[in-house]
Amino acid sequence: MGQIHLEKVRKAFGDVVIIPELDLQIEDGEFVVFVGPSGCGKSTLLRLIAGLEDVTGGKIVIDGKDATELPPAKRGLAMVFQSYALYPHMSVRKNIAFPLKMAGMDKAEIDKRVDYAAKTLNLDNYIDRRPAQLSGGQRQRVAIGRAIVREPEAFLFDEPLSNLDAALRVGMRLEISELHQRLKTTMVYVTHDQVEAMTMADKIVVLRAGNIEQVGSPLELYTAPRNTFVAGFIGSPKMNLIGGAEAGKFNAATMGIRPEHVRLSTSEGAWKGTVKVSEHLGSDTFLHVESPVHDEPLTVRAGGEFPVHSGDVVYLTPEPDKVHRFDANGLAIR
Amino acid sequence: MARNVSPGRKIGTTVLAWFVGLVIFFPILWTFLTSFKTELQAISIPPVFVGFDWTLENYQTIQTQSNYLHFMMNSIYLSLGSTALGLIVAVPAAWAMAFSPTKRTKDVLLWMLSTKMLPAVGVLIPVYLMFIRFGLLDSRLGLIVVLFLINLPIIVWMLYTYFKEIPGEILEAARMDGANLRKEITQVLAPMAVPGIASTVLLNVILSWNEAFWTLNLTTSNAAPLTAFIASFSSPQGNFYAKLSAASMLAIAPILIVGWFSQKQLVRGLTFGAVK
Numbered sequence: 001m002g003q004i005h006l007e008k009v010r011k012a013f014g015d016v017v018i019i020p021e022l023d024l025q026i027e028d029g030e031f032v033v034f035v036g037p038s039g040c041g042k043s044t045l046l047r048l049i050a051g052l053e054d055v056t057g058g059k060i061v062i063d064g065k066d067a068t069e070l071p072p073a074k075r076g077l078a079m080v081f082q083s084y085a086l087y088p089h090m091s092v093r094k095n096i097a098f099p100l101k102m103a104g105m106d107k108a109e110i111d112k113r114v115d116y117a118a119k120t121l122n123l124d125n126y127i128d129r130r131p132a133q134l135s136g137g138q139r140q141r142v143a144i145g146r147a148i149v150r151e152p153e154a155f156l157f158d159e160p161l162s163n164l165d166a167a168l169r170v171g172m173r174l175e176i177s178e179l180h181q182r183l184k185t186t187m188v189y190v191t192h193d194q195v196e197a198m199t200m201a202d203k204i205v206v207l208r209a210g211n212i213e214q215v216g217s218p219l220e221l222y223t224a225p226r227n228t229f230v231a232g233f234i235g236s237p238k239m240n241l242i243g244g245a246e247a248g249k250f251n252a253a254t255m256g257i258r259p260e261h262v263r264l265s266t267s268e269g270a271w272k273g274t275v276k277v278s279e280h281l282g283s284d285t286f287l288h289v290e291s292p293v294h295d296e297p298l299t300v301r302a303g304g305e306f307p308v309h310s311g312d313v314v315y316l317t318p319e320p321d322k323v324h325r326f327d328a329n330g331l332a333i334r
Numbered sequence: 335m336a337r338n339v340s341p342g343r344k345i346g347t348t349v350l351a352w353f354v355g356l357v358i359f360f361p362i363l364w365t366f367l368t369s370f371k372t373e374l375q376a377i378s379i380p381p382v383f384v385g386f387d388w389t390l391e392n393y394q395t396i397q398t399q400s401n402y403l404h405f406m407m408n409s410i411y412l413s414l415g416s417t418a419l420g421l422i423v424a425v426p427a428a429w430a431m432a433f434s435p436t437k438r439t440k441d442v443l444l445w446m447l448s449t450k451m452l453p454a455v456g457v458l459i460p461v462y463l464m465f466i467r468f469g470l471l472d473s474r475l476g477l478i479v480v481l482f483l484i485n486l487p488i489i490v491w492m493l494y495t496y497f498k499e500i501p502g503e504i505l506e507a508a509r510m511d512g513a514n515l516r517k518e519i520t521q522v523l524a525p526m527a528v529p530g531i532a533s534t535v536l537l538n539v540i541l542s543w544n545e546a547f548w549t550l551n552l553t554t555s556n557a558a559p560l561t562a563f564i565a566s567f568s569s570p571q572g573n574f575y576a577k578l579s580a581a582s583m584l585a586i587a588p589i590l591i592v593g594w595f596s597q598k599q600l601v602r603g604l605t606f607g608a609v610k
Contacts, residue, residue: 052506073512085507089525098521102512146511 002028002063002154002186004049009058011044011210018044019210021058026154026188026203031180034190035197035233036207042190043158045207049188050156051075063153073102078147079156082163084139086131086146092118093127096145103150117145137168144179154186161196173199194234198222206230228330231256237286237299239324246271246293252325252333259286259301261322266308269315273298275308289314362586369393369579376576392580396567402584405563409588411474412549412559413542416481417535423482424489425531431490432497433505443494446487454484454547465552474557477549481542488541489534496530536596543589560585 004026011019018041026032034042047053049060051072060068067075078099086095096117100110118124121141131139140160147155157176161169177200180187191197197204198218206213206221206229214226218234225231231239239256247255263269264287273291285306288297300316308314325333368376370388396402431439461480462471470476500523508522546561553562564585567578 050510052509072506072509073514077510079507079510081503081507083501083503085501085503087504087508087522087526098508098513099511102517146507150511 005061007059010056012056029184031187031202033197033201034205035194040207041210042207046156046158046190050079076153077156078150078152080143080147080160082159084143086142088131091128092142095142096149099150113149117149121145136164157189159190226332228326240298242294250323250325253328254326256324257318259299261319262300263317264302265315269317271316273314275310275312278309365579365582368576369583371576373574373576392576396580405560409543409559412477413539415478416542417538419482420486420489420538424493428490428493428497431494450487472554472556477557480548485538485541489538492534500526540589
């Protein structure tokens with residue numbers, strides 16, 4: 001079982017408040033992603049759950065037991081660090097075996113579990129190598145191996161993919177998702193990459209300045225962002241947020257329209273604009289369009305190839321049922 | 335991308351490098367050669383380079399005139415003793431500064447280093463008087479303490495830069511993996527710190543071995559190390575260069591051999607932290 005409940009958790013370093021006061025329920029078997037810009041407190045929150053930082057106030061309950069005062073090792077959680085944090089002087093085998101050795105497990109059982117973990121993670125050929133002799137992706141797998149052998153209540157991932165190159169990142173993303181499906185263990189994952197959050201999470205927690213802005217499934221956050229911050233943060237490219245007269249037409253202080261929800265035409269439409277930059281990816285075309293309705297270029301996505309270039313005139317029409325409306329405080333109007 | 339270097343330039347820099355290397359090495363080479371000459375050849379003008387009658391006479395004379403082994407044992411005691419004492423103090427100090435730094439940590443480090451800027455002779459008289467008072471003159475213990483103190487700032491600095499390089503996340507990983515403090519130190523920290531400690535030990539041994547100011551001023555015979563052994567051959571009756579050279583060779587030989595075998599470790603130690 002891997003339930004983690006945070007009750008009025010607060011964290012401050014001296015006078016600097018990182019996390020004001022926060023409640024969060026993580027249910028057994030969920031894949032929860034903490035996402036937010038750098039400095040939003042997401043890593044601190046993970047470290048509080050891990051026990052690597054002490055809470056300033058509030059309670060952390062793991063599996064119904066108050067774990068607030070428990071040392072990291074007693075919480076039954078395993079963590080994968082951004083830098084992998086492998087033990088450089090130990091072989092892959094010894095790295096993976098380390099938590100089991102610390103738990104005082106007998107040798108035969110350790111060997112069995114390490115061999116099994118190495119096999120599932122395709123590490124059996126590297127089992128006697130040192131971390132320095134491995135590639136980034138292999139090191140990441142060792143770190144994951146070290147976490148899974150313990151059969152923890154929950155896994156904590158602290159930006160585990162940010163040190164990998166783009167291609168490897170996509171691969172590892174899939175592997176972690178598969179791992180979750182197979183083990184069905186609770187996973188708490190921290191990232192600043194909203195694509196990772198969208199693709200992996202059952203539940204996303206969007207954080208800003210230590211506050212939870214919204215909690216929900218990826219599609220909930222995409223279709224019904226609670227405020228302009230979540231609207232701008234979730235989705236790629238970013239949602240266009242337009243104020244002024246255009247927003248007024250929709251009875252809102254700010255209107256939001258995602259790049260994929262703007263109809264494009266070269267002859268007619270609601271907003272006239274000039275293409276500033278066009279990005280032709282083959283599968284999609286992204287246009288950055290300067291238009292009098294907004295002082296920043298609007299981003300528009302067209303499926304497939306849309307043959308316009310810098311300087312061309314285009315007409316944009318937001319799909320009315322896809323428009324998001326926000327009030328003067330930036331909160332969504334439902 | 336590698337820079338394009340013309341063959342001519344490559345040869346030029348190679349020659350220059352060898353030249354600089356030889357200039358640095360020449361005094362040792364000359365001392366080595368002189369130690370096998372007769373006293374007359376040693377001061378002959380023009381000097382002879384290799385075409386002289388090689389003799390072991392100087393080395394034999396030295397052995398009969400003084401007890402080399404006695405001095406060498408003292409050098410070993412002093413360098414190992416001061417290094418051991420240094421580690422006992424510096425490891426926890428550097429540890430604390432690296433892993434739980436405070437606002438003043440940098441100041442403390444700089445202050446420690448500033449003591450190395452004081453000319454040693456400035457405190458000679460007070461130290462000398464204290465030594466008399468405590469009966470430490472010409473004692474190994476007294477010298478061990480002095481050598482330990484003068485090298486302490488350097489040991490702390492070196493260890494500090496080493497420990498700084500150990501990522502905190504690895505220690506946190508160990509904590510997550512269930513290691514208690516003792517196991518965290520013995521199984522994770524110590525093995526990672528060993529190379530750093532080893533090169534610190536090596537450097538400190540060399541520094542203590544070569545230290546001449548305090549060892550000459552605070553000893554007469556009982557605790558005198560090899561530096562005093564060399565100095566004893568520069569006598570008021572005139573310098574006997576060949577014997578002086580032989581004595582020097584005998585004094586530096588042990589440390590030269592140790593240094594040679596551990597040069598890789600030593601270079602790493604001296605440049606660690608400066609370049610990644």
